[in-house]
Protein backbone atom coordinates (compact mmCIF):
# COMPACT_ATOMS: atom_id res chain seq x y z
CA UNK A 374 0.00 0.00 0.00
CA UNK A 375 1.31 3.43 -0.84
CA UNK A 376 2.36 5.96 1.74
CA UNK A 377 -0.27 8.49 2.72
CA UNK A 378 -3.11 6.34 1.54
CA UNK A 379 -6.21 5.16 3.25
CA UNK A 380 -5.86 2.47 5.90
CA UNK A 381 -8.86 0.64 4.51
CA UNK A 382 -7.97 -2.97 3.95
CA UNK A 383 -7.67 -3.54 0.26
CA UNK A 384 -7.75 -6.81 -1.59
CA UNK A 385 -6.23 -7.29 -4.97
CA UNK A 386 -8.08 -8.45 -8.05
CA UNK A 387 -6.53 -11.05 -10.36
CA UNK A 388 -5.43 -8.25 -12.70
CA UNK A 389 -3.53 -6.74 -9.81
CA UNK A 390 -5.41 -3.51 -9.41
CA UNK A 391 -6.69 -2.51 -6.00
CA UNK A 392 -10.30 -3.53 -5.56
CA UNK A 393 -11.36 -0.93 -3.03
CA UNK A 394 -10.28 2.59 -3.94
CA UNK A 395 -9.40 4.34 -0.71
CA UNK A 396 -9.62 7.99 -1.69
CA UNK A 397 -10.74 10.34 -4.42
CA UNK A 398 -7.44 10.06 -6.30
CA UNK A 399 -7.66 6.29 -6.39
CA UNK A 400 -11.24 6.59 -7.53
CA UNK A 401 -10.27 8.89 -10.39
CA UNK A 402 -7.42 6.65 -11.43
CA UNK A 403 -9.48 3.48 -11.02
CA UNK A 404 -12.22 4.97 -13.17
CA UNK A 405 -9.84 5.96 -15.98
CA UNK A 406 -8.19 2.57 -15.93
CA UNK A 407 -11.58 0.82 -15.97
CA UNK A 408 -12.97 2.75 -18.93
CA UNK A 409 -9.64 2.95 -20.75
CA UNK A 410 -9.40 6.74 -20.95
CA UNK A 411 -5.74 6.52 -21.96
CA UNK A 412 -5.60 2.98 -23.27
CA UNK A 413 -5.13 3.99 -26.91
CA UNK A 414 -2.25 6.38 -26.27
CA UNK A 415 1.15 5.48 -27.60
CA UNK A 416 4.51 6.00 -25.94
CA UNK A 417 7.55 6.90 -27.97
CA UNK A 418 9.98 5.43 -25.44
CA UNK A 419 10.67 8.82 -23.87
CA UNK A 420 9.07 12.25 -23.68
CA UNK A 421 8.14 13.96 -26.90
CA UNK A 422 5.50 15.57 -29.08
CA UNK A 423 2.53 13.91 -30.75
CA UNK A 424 4.53 12.73 -33.73
CA UNK A 425 7.22 11.17 -31.55
CA UNK A 426 4.68 9.19 -29.56
CA UNK A 427 2.73 8.18 -32.66
CA UNK A 428 5.82 6.27 -33.79
CA UNK A 429 5.84 4.23 -30.58
CA UNK A 430 3.88 1.27 -29.29
CA UNK A 431 0.71 1.32 -27.23
CA UNK A 432 1.78 2.66 -23.84
CA UNK A 433 2.32 -0.32 -21.54
CA UNK A 434 1.87 1.95 -18.52
CA UNK A 435 -1.77 2.04 -17.49
CA UNK A 436 -1.18 5.38 -15.78
CA UNK A 437 1.69 7.83 -15.65
CA UNK A 438 2.17 10.15 -12.71
CA UNK A 439 5.09 12.39 -11.87
CA UNK A 440 6.86 13.91 -8.90
CA UNK A 441 8.19 17.27 -10.14
CA UNK A 442 10.36 19.01 -7.54
CA UNK A 443 12.15 22.22 -8.31
CA UNK A 444 15.79 21.54 -7.39
CA UNK A 445 16.04 24.58 -5.14
CA UNK A 446 16.29 22.92 -1.73
CA UNK A 447 16.14 19.66 0.14
CA UNK A 448 12.85 17.81 0.18
CA UNK A 449 10.69 17.85 3.30
CA UNK A 450 7.96 15.70 4.77
CA UNK A 451 5.36 17.37 2.55
CA UNK A 452 7.28 16.17 -0.47
CA UNK A 453 7.38 12.70 1.09
CA UNK A 454 3.61 12.77 0.97
CA UNK A 455 3.60 13.80 -2.68
CA UNK A 456 6.20 11.13 -3.52
CA UNK A 457 4.16 8.44 -1.86
CA UNK A 458 0.95 9.52 -3.53
CA UNK A 459 2.47 9.64 -7.00
CA UNK A 460 4.83 6.67 -6.85
CA UNK A 461 2.31 4.69 -4.83
CA UNK A 462 -0.44 5.15 -7.43
CA UNK A 463 1.88 4.18 -10.26
CA UNK A 464 3.01 1.05 -8.44
CA UNK A 465 -0.50 -0.02 -7.50
CA UNK A 466 -1.96 0.51 -10.98
CA UNK A 467 0.88 -0.91 -13.08
CA UNK A 468 2.01 2.44 -14.24
CA UNK A 469 5.10 4.58 -14.14
CA UNK A 470 5.94 7.55 -12.00
CA UNK A 471 8.44 9.98 -13.48
CA UNK A 472 10.91 11.89 -11.40
CA UNK A 473 11.03 15.25 -13.13
CA UNK A 474 13.43 17.97 -12.11
CA UNK A 475 11.44 21.10 -12.71
CA UNK A 476 14.34 23.35 -13.65
CA UNK A 477 12.69 25.90 -15.93
CA UNK A 478 13.47 28.86 -13.67
CA UNK A 479 17.12 29.76 -14.32
CA UNK A 480 17.50 31.76 -11.08
CA UNK A 481 16.88 29.22 -8.47
CA UNK A 482 18.13 25.77 -9.28
CA UNK A 483 21.20 24.27 -7.80
CA UNK A 484 22.65 20.94 -8.86
CA UNK A 485 23.66 20.29 -5.26
CA UNK A 486 20.04 19.47 -4.59
CA UNK A 487 19.52 17.02 -7.43
CA UNK A 488 21.38 14.15 -5.78
CA UNK A 489 19.56 14.69 -2.52
CA UNK A 490 16.20 14.51 -4.33
CA UNK A 491 17.12 11.21 -5.94
CA UNK A 492 18.38 9.84 -2.62
CA UNK A 493 15.17 10.85 -0.87
CA UNK A 494 12.95 9.07 -3.38
CA UNK A 495 15.01 5.88 -3.15
CA UNK A 496 15.27 5.97 0.62
CA UNK A 497 11.48 6.17 0.79
CA UNK A 498 11.44 2.92 -1.17
CA UNK A 499 10.53 4.13 -4.65
CA UNK A 500 12.21 4.02 -8.01
CA UNK A 501 11.77 5.91 -11.28
CA UNK A 502 12.67 2.84 -13.28
CA UNK A 503 9.60 1.20 -14.77
CA UNK A 504 8.93 -0.90 -17.85
CA UNK A 505 12.68 -1.37 -18.34
CA UNK A 506 13.42 2.34 -18.64
CA UNK A 507 14.54 5.10 -16.33
CA UNK A 508 12.04 7.93 -16.09
CA UNK A 509 14.25 10.67 -14.76
CA UNK A 510 13.63 13.84 -16.72
CA UNK A 511 14.63 17.48 -16.80
CA UNK A 512 12.00 20.03 -17.68
CA UNK A 513 14.57 22.31 -19.32
CA UNK A 514 15.02 19.66 -22.03
CA UNK A 515 11.60 20.75 -23.26
CA UNK A 516 12.46 24.41 -23.90
CA UNK A 517 12.55 23.92 -27.68
CA UNK A 518 9.09 22.41 -27.72
CA UNK A 519 7.73 25.08 -25.41
CA UNK A 520 8.97 27.73 -27.78
CA UNK A 521 7.33 25.92 -30.68
CA UNK A 522 4.06 25.70 -28.74
CA UNK A 523 4.23 29.44 -28.09
CA UNK A 524 4.63 30.20 -31.80
CA UNK A 525 1.75 27.87 -32.54
CA UNK A 526 -0.50 29.78 -30.13
CA UNK A 527 0.57 33.09 -31.71
CA UNK A 528 -0.23 31.81 -35.18
CA UNK A 529 -3.60 30.57 -33.99
CA UNK A 530 -4.42 34.01 -32.56
CA UNK A 531 -4.26 32.62 -29.02
CA UNK A 532 -1.24 34.56 -27.75
CA UNK A 533 0.21 38.04 -28.13
CA UNK A 534 3.22 40.09 -27.17
CA UNK A 535 2.29 42.70 -24.59
CA UNK A 536 4.53 45.73 -24.08
CA UNK A 537 2.70 47.43 -21.27
CA UNK A 538 4.76 48.44 -18.27
CA UNK A 539 4.75 46.24 -15.18
CA UNK A 540 2.60 48.88 -13.49
CA UNK A 541 0.05 48.88 -16.31
CA UNK A 542 -0.04 45.09 -16.36
CA UNK A 543 -0.83 45.09 -12.68
CA UNK A 544 -3.57 47.71 -12.70
CA UNK A 545 -5.16 46.40 -15.90
CA UNK A 546 -5.46 42.96 -14.40
CA UNK A 547 -8.42 43.98 -12.23
CA UNK A 548 -9.21 42.08 -9.06
CA UNK A 549 -11.85 39.84 -7.57
CA UNK A 550 -14.52 42.52 -7.87
CA UNK A 551 -13.47 44.29 -11.10
CA UNK A 552 -12.81 42.74 -14.49
CA UNK A 553 -9.47 43.43 -16.16
CA UNK A 554 -8.90 45.81 -19.06
CA UNK A 555 -7.83 44.70 -22.51
CA UNK A 556 -4.26 45.60 -23.34
CA UNK A 557 -3.74 48.03 -26.26
CA UNK A 558 -1.46 45.33 -27.72
CA UNK A 559 -4.12 42.64 -27.56
CA UNK A 560 -5.26 42.90 -31.16
CA UNK A 561 -1.96 42.88 -32.97
CA UNK A 562 -1.81 40.64 -36.01
CA UNK A 563 -0.36 37.18 -35.71
CA UNK A 564 2.47 38.18 -38.04
CA UNK A 565 3.36 41.20 -35.94
CA UNK A 566 3.24 39.13 -32.74
CA UNK A 567 5.44 36.47 -34.26
CA UNK A 568 7.97 39.06 -35.39
CA UNK A 569 8.06 40.70 -31.98
CA UNK A 570 8.24 37.36 -30.13
CA UNK A 571 11.23 36.37 -32.24
CA UNK A 572 12.85 39.68 -31.34
CA UNK A 573 12.29 38.80 -27.70
CA UNK A 574 13.94 35.44 -28.29
CA UNK A 575 16.84 37.01 -30.22
CA UNK A 576 17.77 39.37 -27.42
CA UNK A 577 16.57 42.55 -29.13
CA UNK A 578 14.50 43.69 -26.14
CA UNK A 579 15.60 44.42 -22.57
CA UNK A 580 14.21 42.56 -19.56
CA UNK A 581 10.75 43.78 -18.64
CA UNK A 582 10.07 45.33 -22.06
CA UNK A 583 7.59 42.69 -23.18
CA UNK A 584 5.92 39.44 -22.23
CA UNK A 585 4.05 36.84 -24.21
CA UNK A 586 0.48 36.39 -22.98
CA UNK A 587 -2.28 33.95 -23.74
CA UNK A 588 -5.30 35.60 -25.32
CA UNK A 589 -8.24 34.30 -23.32
CA UNK A 590 -10.57 36.66 -21.44
CA UNK A 591 -9.69 39.79 -19.44
CA UNK A 592 -13.12 39.70 -17.81
CA UNK A 593 -12.96 36.12 -16.61
CA UNK A 594 -14.01 35.68 -12.99
CA UNK A 595 -10.95 33.41 -12.72
CA UNK A 596 -8.04 35.83 -12.66
CA UNK A 597 -5.75 33.07 -13.91
CA UNK A 598 -7.60 33.21 -17.23
CA UNK A 599 -7.11 36.96 -17.68
CA UNK A 600 -4.52 36.58 -20.42
CA UNK A 601 -1.86 34.89 -18.25
CA UNK A 602 1.82 35.45 -19.03
CA UNK A 603 3.52 32.62 -20.95
CA UNK A 604 7.06 33.89 -21.46
CA UNK A 605 9.25 36.58 -19.97
CA UNK A 606 12.61 38.02 -20.96
CA UNK A 607 15.44 37.05 -18.67
CA UNK A 608 19.13 37.36 -19.47
CA UNK A 609 20.17 34.48 -17.30
CA UNK A 610 22.54 31.55 -17.65
CA UNK A 611 20.79 28.22 -17.28
CA UNK A 612 22.66 25.22 -15.86
CA UNK A 613 21.40 22.98 -18.68
CA UNK A 614 20.92 25.24 -21.68
CA UNK A 615 23.60 27.79 -20.92
CA UNK A 616 23.01 31.11 -22.68
CA UNK A 617 20.88 29.66 -25.46
CA UNK A 618 17.74 31.37 -24.18
CA UNK A 619 17.00 34.86 -22.98
CA UNK A 620 13.29 34.15 -22.69
CA UNK A 621 11.98 31.64 -20.20
CA UNK A 622 8.52 30.07 -19.90
CA UNK A 623 6.31 30.84 -16.91
CA UNK A 624 5.58 27.91 -14.61
CA UNK A 625 1.88 27.87 -15.50
CA UNK A 626 2.75 27.47 -19.18
CA UNK A 627 5.65 25.09 -18.72
CA UNK A 628 4.11 22.63 -16.31
CA UNK A 629 1.16 21.40 -18.40
CA UNK A 630 3.47 21.01 -21.39
CA UNK A 631 5.95 18.97 -19.35
CA UNK A 632 3.10 16.69 -18.33
CA UNK A 633 1.87 16.36 -21.90
CA UNK A 634 5.27 15.55 -23.41
CA UNK A 635 5.78 12.84 -20.80
CA UNK A 636 2.39 11.25 -21.47
CA UNK A 637 1.31 11.88 -17.90
CA UNK A 638 -2.25 10.73 -17.25
CA UNK A 639 -2.92 12.08 -13.75
CA UNK A 640 -1.06 15.22 -12.77
CA UNK A 641 -1.43 15.57 -9.02
CA UNK A 642 -0.95 19.02 -7.56
CA UNK A 643 -1.62 20.70 -4.24
CA UNK A 644 -4.84 22.66 -3.67
CA UNK A 645 -3.41 26.10 -4.42
CA UNK A 646 -3.26 25.01 -8.07
CA UNK A 647 -6.99 24.38 -8.30
CA UNK A 648 -7.59 27.80 -9.88
CA UNK A 649 -4.91 27.04 -12.44
CA UNK A 650 -6.68 23.97 -13.69
CA UNK A 651 -8.87 25.85 -16.24
CA UNK A 652 -5.73 27.28 -17.84
CA UNK A 653 -4.06 23.85 -17.75
CA UNK A 654 -7.03 22.45 -19.68
CA UNK A 655 -7.25 25.45 -22.02
CA UNK A 656 -3.61 25.17 -23.01
CA UNK A 657 -3.48 21.42 -23.47
CA UNK A 658 -6.75 21.18 -25.36
CA UNK A 659 -5.49 23.77 -27.88
CA UNK A 660 -2.14 22.02 -28.27
CA UNK A 661 -3.86 18.64 -28.65
CA UNK A 662 -6.29 20.01 -31.21
CA UNK A 663 -3.35 21.48 -33.10
CA UNK A 664 -1.78 18.03 -33.20
CA UNK A 665 1.27 19.11 -31.20
CA UNK A 666 0.78 16.83 -28.20
CA UNK A 667 -0.63 13.39 -27.59
CA UNK A 668 -4.36 12.96 -27.03
CA UNK A 669 -6.17 12.77 -24.71
CA UNK A 670 -4.05 15.19 -22.67
CA UNK A 671 -3.27 14.71 -18.99
CA UNK A 672 -5.61 16.02 -16.35
CA UNK A 673 -4.78 17.78 -13.12
CA UNK A 674 -6.10 16.74 -9.69
CA UNK A 675 -5.54 18.59 -6.46
CA UNK A 676 -5.15 17.37 -2.88
CA UNK A 677 -4.43 19.16 0.39
CA UNK A 678 -0.79 19.84 1.14
CA UNK A 679 0.61 18.45 4.34
CA UNK A 680 1.11 20.96 7.12
CA UNK A 681 2.79 19.54 10.20
CA UNK A 682 2.65 21.38 13.53
CA UNK A 683 5.80 22.71 15.27
CA UNK A 684 7.84 22.74 12.06
CA UNK A 685 7.78 24.67 8.79
CA UNK A 686 7.31 22.93 5.46
CA UNK A 687 8.52 25.40 2.90
CA UNK A 688 11.88 25.04 1.23
CA UNK A 689 12.37 28.79 1.42
CA UNK A 690 11.83 28.93 5.18
CA UNK A 691 13.92 25.83 5.75
CA UNK A 692 16.74 27.34 3.71
CA UNK A 693 16.59 30.44 5.88
CA UNK A 694 16.99 28.31 9.02
CA UNK A 695 20.08 26.73 7.47
CA UNK A 696 21.58 29.90 5.99
CA UNK A 697 21.17 31.91 9.18
CA UNK A 698 22.59 29.13 11.35
CA UNK A 699 19.49 28.44 13.43
CA UNK A 700 20.06 24.74 12.78
CA UNK A 701 23.16 22.72 11.93
CA UNK A 702 22.41 22.17 8.26
CA UNK A 703 19.69 20.60 6.14
CA UNK A 704 20.15 17.27 7.90
CA UNK A 705 19.88 18.67 11.41
CA UNK A 706 17.80 16.05 13.24
CA UNK A 707 15.24 18.70 14.20
CA UNK A 708 14.51 19.56 10.57
CA UNK A 709 11.42 18.16 8.80
CA UNK A 710 13.56 17.59 5.73
CA UNK A 711 13.83 14.00 4.60
CA UNK A 712 17.58 14.05 5.38
CA UNK A 713 16.84 15.54 8.80
CA UNK A 714 14.10 13.04 9.59
CA UNK A 715 16.38 10.22 8.52
CA UNK A 716 19.24 11.44 10.69
CA UNK A 717 16.86 11.80 13.60
CA UNK A 718 16.05 8.11 13.23
CA UNK A 719 12.78 8.26 11.35
CA UNK A 720 12.27 5.17 9.18
CA UNK A 721 10.61 4.85 5.76
CA UNK A 722 8.19 2.46 7.47
CA UNK A 723 7.17 5.09 10.00
CA UNK A 724 6.58 7.61 7.21
CA UNK A 725 4.46 5.02 5.45
CA UNK A 726 2.38 4.43 8.56
CA UNK A 727 2.06 8.17 9.13
CA UNK A 728 0.91 8.51 5.55
CA UNK A 729 -1.70 5.83 5.88
CA UNK A 730 -3.05 7.44 9.01
CA UNK A 731 -3.42 10.94 7.61
CA UNK A 732 -4.74 9.86 4.23
CA UNK A 733 -5.35 12.04 1.18
CA UNK A 734 -7.91 14.78 1.41
CA UNK A 735 -9.36 17.77 -0.36
CA UNK A 736 -9.37 20.04 2.71
CA UNK A 737 -6.35 21.87 4.08
CA UNK A 738 -5.51 21.08 7.67
CA UNK A 739 -2.65 20.79 10.13
CA UNK A 740 -1.49 17.36 11.19
CA UNK A 741 -0.24 17.25 14.74
CA UNK A 742 3.40 16.32 15.19
CA UNK A 743 2.30 13.67 17.69
CA UNK A 744 0.78 11.69 14.79
CA UNK A 745 4.27 11.32 13.36
CA UNK A 746 5.65 10.36 16.76
CA UNK A 747 2.91 7.78 17.21
CA UNK A 748 3.77 6.26 13.83
CA UNK A 749 7.44 6.19 14.82
CA UNK A 750 6.71 4.33 18.05
CA UNK A 751 4.43 1.86 16.33
CA UNK A 752 6.95 1.19 13.59
CA UNK A 753 9.95 0.88 15.92
CA UNK A 754 8.40 -1.06 18.79
CA UNK A 755 8.33 -4.44 17.04
CA UNK A 756 11.81 -4.11 15.57
CA UNK A 757 14.07 -1.90 17.68
CA UNK A 758 16.74 -3.71 19.67
CA UNK A 759 16.46 -3.19 23.41
CA UNK A 760 19.27 -1.77 25.48
CA UNK A 761 19.85 0.02 28.76
CA UNK A 762 21.32 3.48 29.01
CA UNK A 763 21.64 6.01 31.79
CA UNK A 764 21.41 9.58 30.53
CA UNK A 765 21.96 11.51 33.75
CA UNK A 766 24.23 9.12 35.63
CA UNK A 767 24.89 8.98 39.36
CA UNK A 768 26.80 6.18 41.07
CA UNK A 769 24.96 3.46 42.96
CA UNK A 770 27.20 1.52 45.35
CA UNK A 771 26.09 -1.93 46.49
CA UNK A 772 27.68 -1.76 49.91
CA UNK A 773 27.35 -5.47 50.83
CA UNK A 774 28.36 -6.77 47.37
CA UNK A 775 31.94 -7.74 48.22
CA UNK A 776 30.84 -9.52 51.39
CA UNK A 777 27.99 -11.42 49.79
CA UNK A 778 29.42 -12.15 46.34
CA UNK A 779 33.18 -11.95 46.89
CA UNK A 780 35.49 -8.98 46.50
CA UNK A 781 35.49 -7.53 43.00
CA UNK A 782 33.04 -10.14 41.71
CA UNK A 783 31.23 -9.36 38.46
CA UNK A 784 28.08 -11.34 37.81
CA UNK A 785 27.18 -11.97 34.20
CA UNK A 786 23.59 -10.97 33.36
CA UNK A 787 21.60 -11.10 30.15
CA UNK A 788 18.44 -9.83 28.54
CA UNK A 789 16.63 -10.41 25.25
CA UNK A 790 17.54 -8.24 22.30
CA UNK A 791 13.77 -8.07 21.83
CA UNK A 792 11.39 -9.43 24.45
CA UNK A 793 8.96 -10.85 21.92
CA UNK A 794 11.58 -12.22 19.56
CA UNK A 795 13.78 -14.52 21.63
CA UNK A 796 15.16 -15.99 18.42
CA UNK A 797 17.09 -12.75 17.98
CA UNK A 798 19.18 -13.72 20.97
CA UNK A 799 20.50 -12.05 24.07
CA UNK A 800 22.73 -9.23 25.17
CA UNK A 801 25.15 -9.67 28.02
CA UNK A 802 26.43 -7.31 30.67
CA UNK A 803 27.88 -7.46 34.18
CA UNK A 804 26.43 -6.60 37.54
CA UNK A 805 28.95 -5.54 40.23
CA UNK A 806 29.53 -3.35 43.21
CA UNK A 807 29.47 -0.08 41.29
CA UNK A 808 26.66 0.83 38.96
CA UNK A 809 25.24 3.86 37.17
CA UNK A 810 21.60 4.82 37.60
CA UNK A 811 19.51 7.87 36.68
CA UNK A 812 19.79 10.77 39.08
CA UNK A 813 16.02 11.17 38.95
CA UNK A 814 15.56 7.59 40.16
CA UNK A 815 16.54 8.60 43.70
CA UNK A 816 14.70 10.66 46.28
CA UNK A 817 15.48 11.35 49.97
CA UNK A 818 11.89 12.17 50.69
CA UNK A 819 9.77 10.35 48.14
CA UNK A 820 6.28 11.50 47.29
CA UNK A 821 3.57 8.84 47.69
CA UNK A 822 3.73 7.62 44.10
CA UNK A 823 7.53 7.32 44.01
CA UNK A 824 8.52 3.64 43.75
CA UNK A 825 12.17 3.96 42.86
CA UNK A 826 15.28 4.39 45.02
CA UNK A 827 14.61 5.99 48.39
CA UNK A 828 15.82 4.98 51.85
CA UNK A 829 14.14 1.66 52.73
CA UNK A 830 12.67 1.01 49.28
CA UNK A 831 13.14 -2.39 47.67
CA UNK A 832 13.70 -2.02 43.93
CA UNK A 833 14.63 -4.36 41.10
CA UNK A 834 17.50 -3.36 38.85
CA UNK A 835 16.10 -4.63 35.58
CA UNK A 836 17.64 -7.91 34.37
CA UNK A 837 19.89 -7.79 37.47
CA UNK A 838 19.28 -8.04 41.20
CA UNK A 839 16.85 -6.70 43.75
CA UNK A 840 18.36 -4.13 46.12
CA UNK A 841 17.28 -2.33 49.26
CA UNK A 842 18.22 1.34 49.22
CA UNK A 843 19.99 2.51 52.37
CA UNK A 844 20.54 6.20 51.62
CA UNK A 845 22.78 8.57 49.75
CA UNK A 846 25.83 10.77 50.12
CA UNK A 847 25.64 14.41 49.09
CA UNK A 848 28.34 16.94 48.31
CA UNK A 849 28.83 20.02 50.44
CA UNK A 850 26.64 21.85 47.94
CA UNK A 851 23.86 19.34 48.51
CA UNK A 852 24.26 17.62 45.18
CA UNK A 853 23.63 13.90 45.02
CA UNK A 854 27.08 12.23 44.92
CA UNK A 855 26.43 8.56 45.47
CA UNK A 856 23.48 6.32 46.32
CA UNK A 857 23.88 3.33 48.59
CA UNK A 858 22.00 0.04 48.58
CA UNK A 859 22.33 -3.58 49.62
CA UNK A 860 21.80 -6.49 47.30
CA UNK A 861 19.28 -9.17 48.30
CA UNK A 862 21.01 -12.47 47.51
CA UNK A 863 19.28 -15.06 45.32
CA UNK A 864 17.23 -12.41 43.50
CA UNK A 865 19.00 -12.41 40.16
CA UNK A 866 16.51 -12.01 37.31
CA UNK A 867 15.62 -15.32 35.76
CA UNK A 868 16.57 -17.32 38.86
CA UNK A 869 13.78 -19.67 39.96
CA UNK A 870 12.28 -18.45 43.20
CA UNK A 871 13.72 -14.98 42.68
CA UNK A 872 10.31 -13.38 42.97
CA UNK A 873 10.60 -10.76 45.66
CA UNK A 874 7.95 -8.13 46.13
CA UNK A 875 9.49 -4.91 44.88
CA UNK A 876 8.26 -1.33 44.78
CA UNK A 877 9.52 -0.66 41.29
CA UNK A 878 12.02 -1.51 38.59
CA UNK A 879 14.74 0.78 37.32
CA UNK A 880 17.34 0.61 34.59
CA UNK A 881 21.08 0.72 35.18
CA UNK A 882 24.49 0.18 33.63
CA UNK A 883 27.48 -1.30 35.40
CA UNK A 884 30.50 0.93 36.03
CA UNK A 885 32.69 -2.05 35.09
CA UNK A 886 31.50 -2.45 31.52
CA UNK A 887 29.26 0.55 30.81
CA UNK A 888 30.53 2.68 27.92
CA UNK A 889 30.43 6.43 27.66
CA UNK A 890 28.30 7.82 24.88
CA UNK A 891 27.01 11.16 23.73
CA UNK A 892 23.25 11.27 23.62
CA UNK A 893 21.51 14.07 21.73
CA UNK A 894 18.11 15.04 23.00
CA UNK A 895 15.79 16.97 20.74
CA UNK A 896 12.69 19.00 21.37
CA UNK A 897 10.36 20.47 18.80
CA UNK A 898 11.95 23.12 16.62
CA UNK A 899 9.26 25.72 17.25
CA UNK A 900 7.36 26.54 20.42
CA UNK A 901 4.03 27.12 18.69
CA UNK A 902 1.97 24.66 16.67
CA UNK A 903 1.65 26.87 13.59
CA UNK A 904 4.89 28.85 13.23
CA UNK A 905 4.74 32.08 11.30
CA UNK A 906 0.97 32.50 11.41
CA UNK A 907 1.14 35.99 9.94
CA UNK A 908 4.44 37.04 11.50
CA UNK A 909 8.12 36.15 11.63
CA UNK A 910 8.40 32.54 12.65
CA UNK A 911 12.02 32.97 13.81
CA UNK A 912 10.74 34.55 17.03
CA UNK A 913 9.01 31.27 17.75
CA UNK A 914 12.09 29.04 17.50
CA UNK A 915 12.53 26.82 20.54
CA UNK A 916 15.57 28.31 22.32
CA UNK A 917 16.88 24.94 23.55
CA UNK A 918 15.65 22.34 21.11
CA UNK A 919 18.95 20.44 21.05
CA UNK A 920 20.83 19.23 24.12
CA UNK A 921 23.83 16.90 24.40
CA UNK A 922 24.44 14.76 27.47
CA UNK A 923 27.22 12.36 28.49
CA UNK A 924 25.59 9.05 29.17
CA UNK A 925 26.60 5.52 30.08
CA UNK A 926 25.27 2.76 27.89
CA UNK A 927 25.44 -1.01 28.19
CA UNK A 928 28.39 -2.69 26.44
CA UNK A 929 26.34 -4.18 23.58
CA UNK A 930 25.87 -0.65 22.24
CA UNK A 931 29.58 -0.37 21.64
CA UNK A 932 28.93 -2.42 18.49
CA UNK A 933 25.96 -0.38 17.27
CA UNK A 934 26.10 0.38 13.56
CA UNK A 935 25.31 3.88 12.30
CA UNK A 936 21.56 4.20 11.70
CA UNK A 937 20.76 1.21 13.91
CA UNK A 938 17.60 1.76 15.94
CA UNK A 939 17.19 0.99 19.64
CA UNK A 940 14.71 1.20 22.39
CA UNK A 941 16.56 2.36 25.47
CA UNK A 942 14.39 0.77 28.13
CA UNK A 943 12.18 3.29 29.95
CA UNK A 944 13.67 6.17 27.94
CA UNK A 945 12.47 6.01 24.37
CA UNK A 946 13.69 5.25 20.87
CA UNK A 947 17.20 6.18 19.82
CA UNK A 948 19.30 5.83 16.71
CA UNK A 949 23.05 5.68 16.28
CA UNK A 950 23.82 8.93 14.47
CA UNK A 951 24.55 8.26 10.81
CA UNK A 952 27.22 10.98 10.62
CA UNK A 953 29.04 11.26 13.94
CA UNK A 954 28.67 7.78 15.44
CA UNK A 955 31.99 5.97 14.90
CA UNK A 956 32.24 2.94 17.21
CA UNK A 957 35.63 1.89 15.76
CA UNK A 958 37.02 5.21 16.95
CA UNK A 959 35.44 5.02 20.35
CA UNK A 960 32.79 7.59 19.52
CA UNK A 961 29.24 6.56 20.34
CA UNK A 962 26.55 9.08 19.45
CA UNK A 963 22.84 8.39 19.79
CA UNK A 964 19.94 10.65 18.85
CA UNK A 965 16.65 10.47 20.66
CA UNK A 966 13.97 9.81 18.06
CA UNK A 967 11.02 10.03 20.42
CA UNK A 968 10.08 9.15 23.95
CA UNK A 969 8.09 6.01 24.78
CA UNK A 970 4.94 7.97 25.50
CA UNK A 971 3.61 11.33 24.54
CA UNK A 972 5.26 13.70 27.01
CA UNK A 973 5.36 17.03 25.20
CA UNK A 974 4.59 19.91 27.52
CA UNK A 975 5.16 22.90 25.27
Ligand code: ATP
Nearest residue numbers: 441442443451452454455642643678679686687688
Ligand atom coordinates in the same frame (compact mmCIF):
# COMPACT_ATOMS: atom_id res chain seq x y z
P1 ATP B 1 8.10 24.55 -1.25
O1 ATP B 1 7.16 25.68 -1.05
O2 ATP B 1 8.47 23.85 0.00
O3 ATP B 1 9.28 24.91 -2.09
P2 ATP B 1 6.97 23.52 -3.58
O4 ATP B 1 5.59 23.07 -3.79
O5 ATP B 1 7.37 24.81 -4.18
O6 ATP B 1 7.26 23.48 -2.04
P3 ATP B 1 8.20 21.78 -5.39
O7 ATP B 1 9.61 21.36 -5.47
O8 ATP B 1 7.70 22.64 -6.47
O9 ATP B 1 8.03 22.45 -4.00
O10 ATP B 1 7.23 20.55 -5.16
C1 ATP B 1 7.33 19.28 -5.75
C2 ATP B 1 6.04 18.55 -5.51
O11 ATP B 1 5.82 18.37 -4.13
C3 ATP B 1 4.86 19.34 -6.04
O12 ATP B 1 4.05 18.46 -6.80
C4 ATP B 1 4.15 19.82 -4.81
O13 ATP B 1 2.79 19.87 -5.01
C5 ATP B 1 4.52 18.77 -3.78
N1 ATP B 1 4.52 19.33 -2.43
C6 ATP B 1 5.30 20.32 -1.97
N2 ATP B 1 5.01 20.60 -0.68
C7 ATP B 1 4.02 19.75 -0.31
C8 ATP B 1 3.27 19.54 0.90
N3 ATP B 1 3.48 20.27 1.99
N4 ATP B 1 2.33 18.56 0.90
C9 ATP B 1 2.12 17.82 -0.19
N5 ATP B 1 2.77 17.96 -1.35
C10 ATP B 1 3.71 18.92 -1.43
Ligand code: MG
Nearest residue numbers: 442443445688
Ligand atom coordinates in the same frame (compact mmCIF):
# COMPACT_ATOMS: atom_id res chain seq x y z
MG1 MG C 1 8.06 25.65 -5.71
